[in-house]
Amino acid sequence: xxxxxxxxxxxxxxxxxxxxxxxxxxxxxxxxxxxxxxxxxxxxxxxxxxxxxxxxxxxxxxxxxxxxxxxxxxxxxxxxxxxxxxxxxxxxxxxxxxxxxxxxxxxxxxxxxxxxxxxxxxxxxxxxxxxxxxxxxxxxxxxxxxxxxxxxxxxxxxxxxxxxxxxxxxxxxxxxxxxxxxxxxxxxxxxxxxxxxxxxxxxxxxxxxxxxxxxxxxxxxxxxxxxxxxxxxxxxxxxxxxxxxxxxxxxxxxxxxxxxxxxxxxxxxxxxxxxxxxxxxxxxxx
Numbered sequence: 001x002x003x004x005x006x007x008x009x010x011x012x013x014x015x016x017x018x019x020x021x022x023x024x025x026x027x028x029x030x031x032x033x034x035x036x037x038x039x040x041x042x043x044x045x046x047x048x049x050x051x052x053x054x055x056x057x058x059x060x061x062x063x064x065x066x067x068x069x070x071x072x073x074x075x076x077x078x079x080x081x082x083x084x085x086x087x088x089x090x091x092x093x094x095x096x097x098x099x100x101x102x103x104x105x106x107x108x109x110x111x112x113x114x115x116x117x118x119x120x121x122x123x124x125x126x127x128x129x130x131x132x133x134x135x136x137x138x139x140x141x142x143x144x145x146x147x148x149x150x151x152x153x154x155x156x157x158x159x160x161x162x163x164x165x166x167x168x169x170x171x172x173x174x175x176x177x178x179x180x181x182x183x184x185x186x187x188x189x190x191x192x193x194x195x196x197x198x199x200x201x202x203x204x205x206x207x208x209x210x211x212x213x214x215x216x217x218x219x220x221x222x223x224x225x226x227x228x229x230x231x232x233x234x235x236x237x238x239x240x241x242x243x244x245x246x247x248x249x250x251x252x253x254x255x256x257x258x259x260x261x262x263x264x265x266x267x268x269x270x271x272x273x274x275x276x277x278x279x280x281x282x283x284x285x286x
Contacts, residue, residue, distance in 0.1 A: 038279035048270040051254040052096035058260030066094045086121045088129035100146035107144045111136035115180030130180040143211035151176045158207045167192045194239035210256035
């Protein structure tokens with residue numbers, strides 16, 4: 001009887017510890033941030049379908065962005081009432097933007113990557129966009145990140161045919177040349193089972209909508225708009241934490257970027273009459 005009692009106490013203690021761990025890992029904000037208190041910027045109507053944001057070398061004085069419908073690179077400052085843009089293609093379902101090696105990289109949902117010299121941004125129209133196609137397998141893509149230090153571009157599947165029967169989300173790495181051409185240099189996987197485990201659910205449909213990397217910790221931040229979650233992984237893509245997002249604040253989180261001070265920016269698409277917005281979360285060292 002005494003042995004059974006001791007075993008029960010140990011089991012209960014273990015369960016409470018595990019529950020506490022899970023609750024911590026699905027808490028409201030990553031360490032250093034307060035997701036309840038963002039600085040919010042509504043964006044002009046031209047960017048109501050804002051789906052990606054980026055900075056040049058982490059400098060937050062200019063925000064670069066794109067919207068779903070047009071082949072345009074928008075640029076503006078925090079709080080601007082009007083935005084400017086450089087057009088390189090009339091239409092196209094663009095989902096993310098990155099800047100690296102003096103090139104602006106634009107990701108189409110079907111997996112085509114356009115590169116535009118940064119020196120062209122500011123002109124009304126440019127004819128110098130380089131189209132990189134046939135680099136990615138069939139699927140839908142929304143998340144992209146570019147590493148200025150290594151000239152590597154990371155692209156993450158939202159829906160890929162190769163992932164249909166697996167519990168993984170595939171990612172691909174490309175080396176960016178100074179002329180804007182891209183060559184595949186590696187790949188990576190996101191383990192969806194680990195995300196399910198931290199959420200305490202048996203099954204989720206994980207469809208990443210944005211990808212960014214903290215310049216301070218080198219952790220990967222992955223948004224899934226459909227699930228309203230933010231996933232944090234270490235430098236080797238091991239899932240560490242999952243955060244549930246407030247659906248009233250994160251209405252449709254599609255874009256994400258860090259500035260050089262490790263402040264985190266997340267953009268939300270708008271839905272009439274509500275405009276799109278950018279939420280800025282100030283980093284505070286713990």
